[in-house]
Amino acid sequence: MKIESYNEKQRLDIAYFIGAMQTDGCLSIYFSKSKKIYKYKFEMGVGEKSLPMLRHVISILADVFDRKVSIVKRKNLNLYRFQTTVKQLMATFEDLGITTFKQVDAPDWVRDDINYFGAFLAGVIDGDGNVTIKRKSYPLCYIRIFAEECLSELMNLIEKHLNCETHFKLNHIKSYFKRDYNEKIFSCYSHGFYVSTKNKDVFKKYVLPHLQLEYKREQIANYIETRYNKRQRDPGVEPGCFALQANT
Numbered sequence: 001m002k003i004e005s006y007n008e009k010q011r012l013d014i015a016y017f018i019g020a021m022q023t024d025g026c027l028s029i030y031f032s033k034s035k036k037i038y039k040y041k042f043e044m045g046v047g048e049k050s051l052p053m054l055r056h057v058i059s060i061l062a063d064v065f066d067r068k069v070s071i072v073k074r075k076n077l078n079l080y081r082f083q084t085t086v087k088q089l090m091a092t093f094e095d096l097g098i099t100t101f102k103q104v105d106a107p108d109w110v111r112d113d114i115n116y117f118g119a120f121l122a123g124v125i126d127g128d129g130n131v132t133i134k135r136k137s138y139p140l141c142y143i144r145i146f147a148e149e150c151l152s153e154l155m156n157l158i159e160k161h162l163n164c165e166t167h168f169k170l171n172h173i174k175s176y177f178k179r180d181y182n183e184k185i186f187s188c189y190s191h192g193f194y195v196s197t198k199n200k201d202v203f204k205k206y207v208l209p210h211l212q213l214e215y216k217r218e219q220i221a222n223y224i225e226t227r228y229n230k231r232q233r234d235p236g237v238e239p240g241c242f243a244l245q246a247n248t
Helices: 008-024 048-063 087-095 114-128 152-162 200-206 214-233
Strands: 025-032 037-047 079-085 132-134 140-147 166-177 182-196 241-244
Touching: 008 025, 008 037, 008 048, 008 114, 037 048, 037 087, 048 079, 048 114, 114 140, 114 152, 114 200, 152 166, 152 182, 152 200, 182 200, 200 214
Parallel strands: 140 241
Antiparallel strands: 025 037, 037 079, 132 140, 140 182, 166 182, 182 241
């Protein structure tokens, strides 16, 4: 089914679904020895704080794609996941312009419309985002989104739709593995942007309503309302900025 076949709510849900799955999901191909065929496996695993996002993705799978799945908790770990085979859905994904779930890459119909791009960005932020408010006197709200590759196209779309500058840098992160007692270094890109007085209304209208993780949504909403209302009451207050910071 082409995107035109879906109603507006379904289109927004699909846009969010793409953003969330491209950051926290995984699509893989494996060989079934019992059936002697290759299968497409779709899965997502998250920590307890991200359960609302996982539940929303599952509801979209059921309501839009007619695929019902259940959440499974891993023993002795606060890790929740689902998995399902999706070979029959691959043609549908292709019709929707979804070319990959391995990197962040919005379909054309998402890129060209702020309504859908806002929902898509909310999925990306829920998947790989964290909200941080900096400075006490004139607070800043900064967003960082992490990825293994440079997301230059996503940053271009953020600049286009949110009217702000973006930036990125390459990070080298140390990680210690107890299993083999080795320290390993991983490289990833961090992408950042500020939500300013020029784009806070756009962000509030098109991105904020689609965020499923309450602790992120409420922190942003409270910041925007507090900062904006303060400036309304005191015209002499120096204009402030907003920013989102994405965590992994």
